Amino acid sequence: MSAILRIFLAGLLITPFAQAKVQPRTKNFFALDAGIYLPSLEQRFSAPTGYKNSTGPLSGFLRLRRGFHLGKQYFLEPSLGVLLPWRTSYDGSSKTFTTQFDLDLTLPVFVFLRARTGPGLQWQLFVPSGETVRLNNGTDYSYFFTPAKAVSTWVLTWLVGFEVRFSSSFSLNLDAIVLDLASRQRRNYEGVVSVGVVL
Amino acid sequence: MTAMRWVIVLMSWTVWLGGWTLLDSSLKGWEQNPLSVRMNYTECTISRTVLDRIIDDSFALWNAAPTAKIKLERSSEESTTTPDQFLARSATDSPLILCDASFGSHLSTDPDQVPAATWIPTPVTTLDYGAILLNGQAGRAAEISQLSEAELFVVIAHELGHLLGLGHSQDSAALMYYSINGKTKAVLSQDDLDGLTYVYPRNELSSGPFGCAAVHTSDNDSRLSWFLPWVLLLVAVLMTRIKLRPLL
Numbered sequence: 001m002s003a004i005l006r007i008f009l010a011g012l013l014i015t016p017f018a019q020a021k022v023q024p025r026t027k028n029f030f031a032l033d034a035g036i037y038l039p040s041l042e043q044r045f046s047a048p049t050g051y052k053n054s055t056g057p058l059s060g061f062l063r064l065r066r067g068f069h070l071g072k073q074y075f076l077e078p079s080l081g082v083l084l085p086w087r088t089s090y091d092g093s094s095k096t097f098t099t100q101f102d103l104d105l106t107l108p109v110f111v112f113l114r115a116r117t118g119p120g121l122q123w124q125l126f127v128p129s130g131e132t133v134r135l136n137n138g139t140d141y142s143y144f145f146t147p148a149k150a151v152s153t154w155v156l157t158w159l160v161g162f163e164v165r166f167s168s169s170f171s172l173n174l175d176a177i178v179l180d181l182a183s184r185q186r187r188n189y190e191g192v193v194s195v196g197v198v199l
Numbered sequence: 200m201t202a203m204r205w206v207i208v209l210m211s212w213t214v215w216l217g218g219w220t221l222l223d224s225s226l227k228g229w230e231q232n233p234l235s236v237r238m239n240y241t242e243c244t245i246s247r248t249v250l251d252r253i254i255d256d257s258f259a260l261w262n263a264a265p266t267a268k269i270k271l272e273r274s275s276e277e278s279t280t281t282p283d284q285f286l287a288r289s290a291t292d293s294p295l296i297l298c299d300a301s302f303g304s305h306l307s308t309d310p311d312q313v314p315a316a317t318w319i320p321t322p323v324t325t326l327d328y329g330a331i332l333l334n335g336q337a338g339r340a341a342e343i344s345q346l347s348e349a350e351l352f353v354v355i356a357h358e359l360g361h362l363l364g365l366g367h368s369q370d371s372a373a374l375m376y377y378s379i380n381g382k383t384k385a386v387l388s389q390d391d392l393d394g395l396t397y398v399y400p401r402n403e404l405s406s407g408p409f410g411c412a413a414v415h416t417s418d419n420d421s422r423l424s425w426f427l428p429w430v431l432l433l434v435a436v437l438m439t440r441i442k443l444r445p446l447l
Contacts, residue, residue, distance in 0.1 A: 039389065057389055087393070089218040090369045096393055121404075124266060126397045133220050135367045136377045139312055144220035144366030153266050153400040179265040188265040 022112045022165045025075070029067040033173055035194025037061035037083050041176060059083040061192050063100070073108040077116060081192075093146045094128035100177065102159050112165045120157040122179065125150060155179050163196065171196040218369030219394030222319060226364045228398040229294070229326045233270040236294050236362075237278035242335040243298035244344040245351075253348060254296065257356040260385055261363065264392050269363065269399040285330050286318065293328045294362055296355075298335035298343070306332065311340035314354050317361035331358045349383055356385040365394045 037059045063081030070076055083098040104118030130148025134141050161175030175192040238254070240247050251273070258271040280290040282299040303310035306318070319329040333355075334342050343351055353374070360375045368375040373390040374382075387395075 087389070091218070094219065094393075122266075124396065126393065126400075128397070130224060132224070133218075133366075133369070135220065135369065137367065138377050139309055142367070144222065145224040145226075146220055147224050147226070147397070149225075151397050151400050152402070153396050154402050154404045155266055156403045183265075185259070185262055186265045188263075 028069050030199040031065040031196045033063040033194040033196040035061050038191040041189040041191040075106045077104045077106050093131045097125040099123045114163040117160045120159050122155045122157050124153045169198045219390050220366035222366050223323050225324050227325045228364045233272045235274040237274040237292050239278040239297045242300040244335050253352050257359050260356050266396040267399045268401040295330035299332045300335045302334040302336045310336040314341040315358045317358045353379045353382050353385045364398045
């Protein structure tokens, strides 16, 4: 059983015990989430059958959330998350920084369980260093290049997630981020498992 | 303190190593999107049906990248360009996929070891001429009919990466690693995705619901340079200053 699945199941098992300590959330708040970012979630939990991308590497994920109380227990939660550490090539010749912006609406399912959903924007910044690399070409060696210019990509996303609250301060967040929701061919699911602390 | 420990543990979790490269340092990729690739089956040593299926699967593999905007498709029109004409740079219907009965001599390579190769004239900035040559040299060990369908799929998907402008990767798990040894299925690694996305970056702020999708923008940095600070400023203001009045 994968480590991620264990964390998920542990979260579900702990949930009923946490219920008694939780008070309904009724005020604006700041929260810091730290956890794991899982690219290609669909491939990670099932044997690959189609010609989609392989599972990417796990990364750390750090996210700052601001909760605006809309009334009752409804909140508007803009958030800004970054993947840490950034991806780096073997020789350090290229770096990729990923930032995730989200604007979610959160609503209570139970006192201890909140659902969130909303649009987002994923920004990836590629910063290569402009080097020439000599690599095996099968029968010989050839020169290949990493360019010098930084390039960005912006992809619209949609987030669906749950926040399991253990106390007024601590929670477990399980989020799925869908890239290119409208395209059956390019649609990709990424996941975030994080522990949140209300600051 | 507990939260800080979590942060430290999680942030030190992993450092991933990749290593994508390009065919040229200032390469910008094909301008056509979708990129229609023509076939010439004349010198092919496997059935056209099998080859079409493998090529379509290879296209689908690269087309599944969510962060890149390029879309590959097989043209309904066949090419009549021969390998000789293509290598003489007289083809007018590039990009192409051709089978080559004189593969070894045309490319000065060993036809017993190399099943396919991509030929793109370098140095190159914007790609506008290129083809994948498949080894159709009968009786040689690396001729394409000697490969299993799975192996040929990996080979063609790898060569498509070159046709799109990617060089070899230093990551042995990547499709663009020089060797297919041990690979029984073609899948894109994060490294392949990063290379493809660099050459064909997707910018949904300037296409689709936010702009004109008909305008090809291979360079979106100028837009980014003024846009990003405003986004960050907006997020910062939202997070610190605004107090929304309860609505419900």
